[in-house]
Amino acid sequence: MARRKLIAGNWKMNGLRTDSAALVSGLISRRAAESDFDAEMLVCPPFTLLDRVGQSLAGSPIALGAQDCHIEQTGAFTGDVSAAMIKDMGASYCIVGHSERRSGHHEANALIRAKADAALSVGLAAIVCVGESEPERRAGKACEVVCAQLSNSIPGGASPDTLVVAYEPIWAIGSGRIPTADEVVEIHSTLRRCLHGLLGGHASGVRILYGGSVKPSNAREFMLLPDVDGCLVGGASLSVDDFWAIALASQGLPA
């Protein structure tokens, strides 16, 4: 089944109103000028910018997403933001289970699945992140770890329209270190097999992104690998030039 590439930018805890305006308008104009471009593009700003960025993106082909959500839609949860609120900002995606939340906020698979369920219940697609630590990779457990994370954190009733999986080896995030092509292929094919066991016929349409130190200089080699259906970009998504160059690489187009 043909899967449309997805190039997603995770801004993390970065961005004030002024810099986000320049970043978003730069991306909109580059995208509008490239008629041959066929990948889906997504930006995931912090909650504080969802409304503003959503308004800027309205009418453009670039989608809006959030970086996390609560498991409930309303209630006495001080400091939290619900999937319904994110949807209300015009978003269509929500990242859940990023390793910075799994480790920094002690989020386990069951909570991540509940967040993904909450996202789906209001019509958002969930981007479920999985990835092994460096000791787990050294111990030869990377495939086993990501499969267990996937099996226990994807939402019930997921389909290609409502689920994206992002493989992000923890040791590659923000480090400038990247896995070899063989390592990426091994994990992505393992995740695809695991998805088949979980979702049956739906599995072949679910996109599996690679994330972790994706840059313009390495994006093309990731994007050519089998079962790599796009990328989740952190640091490089904060630069119009870099994020756009990565998007072009996903299409085999020159920067």
Ligand code: PGA
């Ligand atoms: P990075 O982050 O591209 O800065 O390594 C990726 C991510 O955490 O999604």
